Amino acid sequence: MAVYMNVDLLTRHSFTSFFLFSMGVSLWLICSGGFRRRLVIDHDKGEYRFYVHTHLRHRGPLNQIFIRIIAQKSGRRSLMYRIVLDGYKIDSHTLCGFSEKYKLLECQGRTIASNLKLNYFDYVDTSKRHCVIHRPIRANRGTI
Template sequence: MTVWEHYVNIKGSTHLAGFFIFFFLLGVWLVITSIGRRSLIIDLNENEYEFYIYRYLMHKGPLDEIYIRLKSQKTGQGVFYYSLILNGPHIELLNLTGIKLSQNAEKLERLGLRLSTKLNLNYFDCFDVSPRHSIRHWPH
């Protein structure tokens, strides 16, 4: 093995190690910067909500901007799974049913309607046009 071949092998492994170290540090930095706790405060007296990341107010708006929706997802076998989400234009999507999806759409629909009634929010079915929408707030 010549000196040049030895030099190339050492440089190649150094670049590979640097590559892995860079992406490891990038991953750690992304995790640390996204740790900020998210809070959604719904004020039923004022009919508005506030969305915070850590202690910083990100958005404040009327209740007609946020809603509860029954979301459907089709698998490769043609089976539909459902979940409830809370969403709006200036907040992050919040999955209300957790990670687990359900095949029981009727049960989740009743739960979503009950939640939207208690929180005074709009409720939308998984279809765009549906008689099961419950609209309590109209845009100003």
């Protein structure tokens, strides 16, 4: 706004469309991103519910949400890790920032997952460090 006020009167009109466009985009971003997202974990019913504002977006069993460690390469070619709450049809939520301390984050991730009674997955797809509490329910198939 200060830059806009210091511009000469003749060139001020050329900035009017840019100013109005940027105000419109910023208001749209505030309104669209301002809706509160809420994840409700109900262990009694064995399900979770994901709300955006007050609208139910998805309901599913507890085996569809999990705590996971994600690894990403840094510029120094070392791996950086972070803990994420993720699942089916919910927004991914970062629980901590990047760190190089894998053992500490693994311990914290397992603790969070055990306190919330959720599945825990390591950053490697096939690992002995996974902790699976909830498994998918299979439909009973009739015998032939």
